[in-house]
Amino acid sequence: MSYTIKTLNKIAKTGLEQLGDNYTIDDSAANPDGILLRSASMHEMEFPESLLSIARAGAGVNNIPIDRCAEKGIVVFNTPGANANAVKELAITSMLISSRKIVEGINWANGLTQDVAKEVEKGKAQFVGPELDGKVLGVIGLGAIGVLIANAATNLGMEVLGYDPYISVDAAWGLSRAVRKANDLKTIFEHADFITLHMPYNAQTKGTLNAETFAQMKKGVRIINLSRGELVNDDDILAAIEDGTVGAYVTDFPNEKMINRPGVIAIPHLGASTPESEDNCAEMAARQTKAYLESGNIKNSVNFPNCEMPVSGAQRITVAHKNIPNMVGQISTALAEGKVNIKDMINKSRGDYAYTILDLETVSNEESIAKIRQIEGVIRVRVI
Template sequence: MSYTIKTLNKISPKGLSKFGEGYVLDDNAANPDAILVRSASLHEVEFPESLLSIARAGAGVNNIPIDKCAEKGIVVFNTPGANANAVKELAIAAMLISSRKIVDGINWANSLTENVAKEVEKGKAQFVGPEIEGKVLGVIGLGAIGVLISNAAVNLGMEVLGYDPYISIDAAWGLSRGVKKAPDLKTIFEQADYITLHMPYNEKTKGTLNAAAFAQMKDGVRIINLSRGELVVDEDVLAAIESGKVSTYVTDFPNEKLINKPGVITIPHLGASTPESEDNCAEMAAKQTKLYLETGNIKNSVNFPNCEMPMSGVQRITIAHRNVPNMVGQISTALADAKLNIEHMINNSRGDYAYTIIDLENKATDDSLARIKAIEGVLRVRVI
């Protein structure tokens, strides 16, 4: 079996090398089995019937029409944690430059033309700033990135408060004992000297840091946003800087409202811009795509549930379908009527969608597959 992979943007060769024999990499493929993408927008793209999956070499998937893909039975993957160390290191740097006025100091030093050493000694006092050791860091979002930042901050001597109502078991296990759990955002707002955001962007999290949130914070708080620009209301953070409530806002998402504003440090979206991160993301995207194409197993999907089962039996059938009552019963009945024995089966759901893997003791007929495809709510049926 040969699979065609279409790549959009420049994907790390180290990641693409994971496909190996049996895979054709074609940037211009009209009917690919899978797509690997970084930042290119797919919202206006018409997907061919051949397309089984899309893998985003990164964590954010705003450039992919998730629901549209789900309705076509196209599994969308991301690569959570692959760029975590890169973002962690930038977050630590952001805390330091928000405190020590390093950027302003460098720009000032570069403007000097005469008696530089003397002028430096005379003018350095204007760039004095506090150390981060002993200060309180509030980490909002304890996924792979938030955990690494929390642990690093503890090692740097900070007191760390972490907040995440949806923290996973794996993330909880990975947290340092020195990280204290905040019961709510209000606790973070009231106690933190620094606040760093590491949460997904959606309708519920949009504008998390707004005028009401800033009003609850300490005077002179420093804000770091390496997650999504829309998590912070630009007008409100600028007003908070002007009033002295916020000392510095470091954002990885510059826009016309924020550039060249006092108290704002804009970074040109460098969170995952390291060769290591690009390699890691591409490798993870390739491995997840390959796993899905060859076995039907799903790992790190954003529109279908994670669903993995060791292959057994004579033939594997996978069904992407809506999460509605009696779906598994209808599928089982169709197989039983065709005198097909199920050796192993797994079904998982995620929101409005579900996924079923069935290993059969004998091969399904075209008629039995057609009957499953005809069930209302079934989106795609694959035979592996």
């Protein structure tokens, strides 16, 4: 079987090569099976019935209408961890440039016109800043990126406090024993010399750092935000810089308020801007797309549950449906009435939605599939 993939942004060649010979890449396809993209906005797009999946080569998915996709049975993937090392390196860089006044010093030195060596020796004292060794770093969010940063910081001699009430088992296994657990944000605010944010942006996390939380922090704390600009209240952090509560703010999401402000280091969204990161994200997005289109397996979806099972039997059926009682029973009954035996099955749920994979001992009949499609709450049925 062949598939058509539409690209909305330039996707690294190494990623597209993961798809193989049975895929046609077409950036103008009207009826694609899947879409690969990076930052293009999809909120105004109309989705054809052919569209089965959308994969973003990156972690954030604010540019994709997640709920609308779920309602149509379109599985949306992201690539958590694929750009983790790139962001880790920028976070370490951010701590250094916020502490040592390196950016200010470079800009000052580039403005010198004569007696440069003499002026450098006379003026360098104004750019003195503390070392990282022995300082306390608070890491808020211990996903793939947060864990790498926490571990790297311990190797730099920093004392690290980590906070994440939803830390995964995999992340916990990868975390250095030297990282201390903070039971709440207040612990980090009261003890950290540096705070770095690595959490998703949503209604609950919007403005996590604000006037109230700044009031709990150590004087001169440095804030690193490489996650989402909206996690920090702009007006409140500018006020905190003004009164000396915040020693420096490094943001990878500059806006009009953050440009040319003392104490603010604005980076032009460079978190994942490395060739290695772009390749890793593209490859991961392509592999997840390929696995879903060819086998129905889901990994790293943001709107449906992770659901994977080795392929066995004569035929595979996948069902995207609402997470309501007796769905699996109704699906099984529809197959039994058509005298089709189930060889293997898996069902997973996530919030309002669920996903079922069924491997059948014999090929199903059209009548059984039609009955499954007619079940209330069923969104999409695929026969693979």
